[in-house]
Amino acid sequence: MKSFILLLCIFLISGTLISAKPIRVGVAGMTHDHINQVFDYIGKQQDVEIVGFAEPNKALAMRLLKSHNLPETLWFPTLEALIQQKNPEAVCAFNSIYEHLAVVETCAPKGIHVIVEKPLAVNNQHLALMKALVEKHQIHLLTNFETTWYPSHAKVWEMAKKEKSLGTIRKVVFKDGHNGPIEIGCSKEFTNWLTDPIQNGGGAIVDFGCYGANIMTWLMDGQKPISVTAVTSQEKTSVYPKVDDEATIILKYPACQAVIQASWNWPFGVKDTEVYGTSGIVIANKEANMRYIYGEGNKAEKWLDLSALPNEQSNVFSYLAAVVNGKIKPEKDLSSFAVNSVVVEILSAAKESAKTGKTIYFSR
Known part of the structure; x- marks a missing residue:
């Protein structure tokens, strides 16, 4: 009986640890000033791990990472490079509205969920292409508003x-x-x-x-x-x-x-x-x-x-984790x-x- 209880406790603890494992999230673009949400969030919660930043403007990326005491190794010149090396489960887009489509085109075929800063798309044409990708690859495509x-x-x-x-x-x-x-x-x-x-x-x-x-x-x-x-x-x-x-x-x-x-x-x-x-x-x-x-x-x-x-309804990153984990x-x-x-x-x-x-x- 004691052995059974011990095994049950180990199982429950293991399940809790597994469910508490943070989702791996990459960042696409750093030109949107709302990216400060990411820097404000890092280290404060355990449900998301930021695994890298994809930004073609290296000078901008280095300036932002340095100002927040983050290592330069988090920078990647392209989203493809970030995905290949870090294997994120989701990507947050902090670039222009026009570039949201390219992020979805890169992530959707790989089964990577995407959340973009508001609004979702720059026009109906981009929206139609996004919709086709979402339906084909069955990813979550979300939009963040303050x-x-x-x-x-x-x-x-x-x-x-x-x-x-x-x-x-x-x-x-x-x-x-x-x-x-x-x-x-x-x-x-x-x-x-x-x-x-x-x-x-x-x-x-x-x-x-x-x-x-x-x-x-x-x-x-x-x-x-x-x-x-x-x-x-x-x-x-x-x-x-x-x-x-x-x-x-x-x-x-x-x-x-x-x-x-x-x-x-x-x-x-x-x-x-x-x-x-x-x-x-x-x-x-x-x-x-x-x-x-x-x-x-x-x-x-x-x-x-x-x-x-x-918590999962109070900020974008906890919400994203809850969606990816199937809680929302x-x-x-x-x-x-x-x-x-x-x-x-x-x-x-x-x-x-x-x-x-x-x-x-x-x-x-």
């Missing part, structure tokens, strides 16, 4: 979908922007492609328009809007001569509307989601509490204290391929609408 990890958005979902305390959603207003990537001191390597209409697909309409498109598609369970109408402008042509710096997108659904305000002209950074329902209003952002207005006639108001999210199935969550495919279609329609001055209708 706003995904806000406890407030999880609470909005709970109130809207489970508690039904907001009633029927009639309008959602998204305010996402700051005073411009150059103005806030983004790196030259980042702004070189972020302000390029080919590499980024647009300016503020893409950079900040994607947040609202992502959250709204999630709230609508992946449903596409009936129509998309957008207006863009260039208020700072001397700073951003090639792309828009101001954009407004209106999404029409059967029972509600969404207004997405995206800007590189505001005095400070804002990421607010205002949800207007028939029974209540909530205003969500990255703060630890959320304003809730409710009641008919004589309205009531209170601030909701927000609980911390579970990203069917229609904020990072899923299904939701972010619609985001790309919305942004493409918004750019067409802004260019032509016409409302773009989705086929039903």
Whole structure:
């Protein structure tokens, strides 16, 4: 009996150790300033091991690795070289939106999962090629948004979908922007492609328009809007001569509307989601509490204290590990391929609408 108990304990401990083994993750590109997420994460959690950085600009790679006290041996000139030598289970892309497709083309045939920085793809053509690769090779293709990890958005979902305390959603207003990537001191390597209409697909309409498109598609369970109408402008042509710096997108659904305000002209950074329902209003952002207005006639108001999210839902790397290990199935969550495919279609329609001055209708 004692021998059996000892063997059982060894089995359970071994199983725990196996399940706790970190997934091997490579990084494709280092020109996106959001790569600081990687450096901030290294050494703090045990669910992901960063095995290497693939970046053709060696000087950039060496500068970043040195500034974070990481060995030069983590650098690889190409993603192929990194994969061949380090055999990652997943790859995070921190390069231009246009280059996301090349990352998927390299990883998918090898069965390597991919997560890219927002948005998923630069246009519908790239999206179609990605979709074919995902379906053929059965990989996870995910998209990372800062706003995904806000406890407030999880609470909005709970109130809207489970508690039904907001009633029927009639309008959602998204305010996402700051005073411009150059103005806030983004790196030259980042702004070189972020302000390029080919590499980024647009300016503020893409950079900040994607947040609202992502959250709204999630709230609508992946449903596409009936129509998309957008207006863009260039208020700072001397700073951003090639792309828009101001954009407004209106999404029409059967029972509600969404207004997405995206800007590189505001005095400070804002990421607010205002949800207007028939029974209540909530205003969500990255703060630890959320304003809730409710009641008919004589309205009531209170601030909701927000609980911390579970580890695998609180940051991109723990989430990625949970997906790769099969603990989370990203069917229609904020990072899923299904939701972010619609985001790309919305942004493409918004750019067409802004260019032509016409409302773009989705086929039903």
